[in-house]
Amino acid sequence: MRLFSNAVVRTFAPQAASNTPASTASDPSASNSDTPAAAPTSTVDFMQPAPDAILVDGETIVAVGTRAELLDIAAAQSSTTAALASAGGVGATTVIPGLEIDEIDCGGQVILPGFVDGHIHSIMYADSLTDLDLSQTKSLAEAVALIRERADSLPVGTWVVGSGWDLNKWEDPSYPDRTLLDEIVPDHPVAMWSLDLHTLWANAHALEIAGIDEATPDPSGGSFVRDDDGQLTGLVREDATDLVARFIPEPSREEQVERLATTQELFLSQGLTGIHDFDGIAATLGWNDLHEAGRQDMRVTLFLRSPEVPWAIETGWHTGDGDDWLQCGGLKLFSDGALGSHTSHMSSPFPETDGETENFGIAQMTEDELFEQAHIATEAGISVAIHAIGDQANHHVLEVFDRLRDITRAAEEKFDRPMRHRVEHAQFIQPSDVARFAELGVLASMQPRHCISDLHLLHLIDESAQLAAYAWPDLLAAGAQVVFGSDGPVE
Ligand SMILES: [Zn+2]
Structure with a gap:
């Protein structure tokens, strides 16, 4: 067992009683909004001593309360109270016969329940750590300069992939098109996701690799944006983005x-x-x-x-x-x-x-x-x-x-x-x-x-x-x- 002590313990269950034993450490099916029901404690009742410790057995929270209370519980579970007197010592590992407790001194820090994110994209997140980040750009020119810089660090002909551009944050909030990309980065296929990931901004090189030209029809649920003359602008929307993105090489x-x-x-x-x-x-x-x-x-x-x-x-x-x-x-x-x-x-x-x-x-x-x-x-x-x-x-x-x-x-x-x-x-x-x-x-x-x-x-x-x-x-x-x-x- 492990005892996390000298902490300010917070849960999201103000209605629950203090020092209630046994609750699993986390319910995998629940997210933040519905975890509290079985959560074990509260510090809202100021007449109660504030819990300053958590007793944990493997993946299970045994109890939350004061350090003294939890040592009692641990001792009761170990069928002997003889060693209680020797329990304590900040940061020390306290040994009770038949029951080993690692006591971890939290130095007065706040312990919160683990957060469950109810909607996240792990693979895209992983990609975003390696792809070019355009989220801080303030203009089209700045974005294109960053794309050129990234292209220069890669062998000619390899894909330059990035994300995060948001025309609403640019000085001139007009949609970008492939003109500037074709001029400044003609030697690499370029694919840049918008901040919301629903639009892809591509250059002619990328569209060519994907086999998309003026004659390509829009797929259902997506579109290749065209100018007044019917020429592809390089903006690709929604389901059509798959038709380009599938040519971006995947990691092994x-x-x-x-x-x-x-x-x-x-x-x-x-x-x-x-x-x-x-x-x-x-x-x-x-x-x-x-x-x-x-x-x-x-x-x-x-x-x-x-x-x-x-x-x-x-x-x-x-x-x-x-x-x-x-x-x-x-x-x-x-x-x-x-x-x-x-x-x-x-x-x-x-x-x-x-x-x-x-x-x-x-x-x-x-x-x-x-x-x-x-x-x-x-x-x-x-x-x-x-x-x-x-x-x-x-x-x-x-x-x-x-x-x-x-x-x-x-x-x-x-x-x-x-x-x-x-x-x-x-x-x-x-x-x-x-x-x-x-x-x-x-x-x-x-x-x-x-x-x-x-x-x-x-x-x-x-x-x-x-x-x-x-x-x-x-x-x-x-x-x-x-x-x-x-x-x-x-x-
Ligand atoms: Zn999402």
């Missing part, structure tokens, strides 16, 4: 695992002990390798993408399967795009930009298409998490979950487990839809950080539209469950 599996291990260290250093990972099969393989090598040090719940569903069904992948460390989550589908890229699906149009008129955003999948995919997954015992940012997208997604009610109930019975569907982001909601999250038992998976970073995008929202925006207080008041995450590395 070994490299990927090492990158993931580095990313895990970073997450742990920031207090994360669990994540809900939305990077599909690449993350699944990476975490599996770490798990098998005994190198997985945080709890991970995995979400798949739609092309992976046949594989999931064939291999019998069901939501909730796995162990305490690595668990099957659900299927992630996309209803729309993102606000910054003007691709979130809204009920009223975006203001005109660069000749775009009557742009209501993009419905990546129709309501019927979403229903069809969600139906297949749910019937196979896989819950569904649907990305929806615009109010119209959220409306469609709630309709889908409404239509899925009976199928969901049948799957819960068949697989003997809860199937909790989720909406990812739920940024703009029609006021009449707020209560439906609670009625349908759908989790709202939200990222408070988006609210701050979207402040400069408010001009994109039609002022006359009645919208509940970033409305977690309204959702909570309506009885809905809210899950918080970062959406890293997007933020």
Whole structure:
């Protein structure tokens, strides 16, 4: 057992009694918003002595309380109290007959429960640690100069990949195009993701490698932006980005695992002990390798993408399967795009930009298409998490979950487990839809950080539209469950 003492112990459960024994250290299926129910302590009652220690046995918190109380509990469990008198000594390892306690002196620091990030992208995060970061650029010229600098450090002809550009932060907030890239970096294929990862800015070299030219039709759910003469501008949106991104060489599996291990260290250093990972099969393989090598040090719940569903069904992948460390989550589908890229699906149009008129955003999948995919997954015992940012997208997604009610109930019975569907982001909601999250038992998976970073995008929202925006207080008041995450590395 280990005793962490001389600490200020905080939990997120002000209603729970102090010094309540036995609670598992972390519930892998729960995120921050729903961990408190079984959490063991509180310091809110000032008549009680504040807990200053935690007694831990393996992965289990045995009790939280004062050091003296916990030594009593430890001694009782060891069937002798004889050695209690010798317990103590800051930083010392205290030995009780039949029971070894490592006492760790926390030096008065605050101990918080581990954070679970309800929506993060581990593989993209790993990539972002090696890719070019354009998030601090203030102009197109600055971004292009950084791309040239990176290209110079690589052999001619290799891909230059980066992310983070945000025209809304540039001096001249016009969309970039390939003209300047073609002129300054003609000797490398270039692919730069926008901050929200919904738009790819590519040069002619990259488009050529991908076999995309003026005659290439737009795929459904995405587009190759063209100028008035029908020439490709180099901007690629939503599902069309896959047609370019698939030519970017991937790291080997070994490299990927090492990158993931580095990313895990970073997450742990920031207090994360669990994540809900939305990077599909690449993350699944990476975490599996770490798990098998005994190198997985945080709890991970995995979400798949739609092309992976046949594989999931064939291999019998069901939501909730796995162990305490690595668990099957659900299927992630996309209803729309993102606000910054003007691709979130809204009920009223975006203001005109660069000749775009009557742009209501993009419905990546129709309501019927979403229903069809969600139906297949749910019937196979896989819950569904649907990305929806615009109010119209959220409306469609709630309709889908409404239509899925009976199928969901049948799957819960068949697989003997809860199937909790989720909406990812739920940024703009029609006021009449707020209560439906609670009625349908759908989790709202939200990222408070988006609210701050979207402040400069408010001009994109039609002022006359009645919208509940970033409305977690309204959702909570309506009885809905809210899950918080970062959406890293997007933020
Ligand atoms: Zn995301």
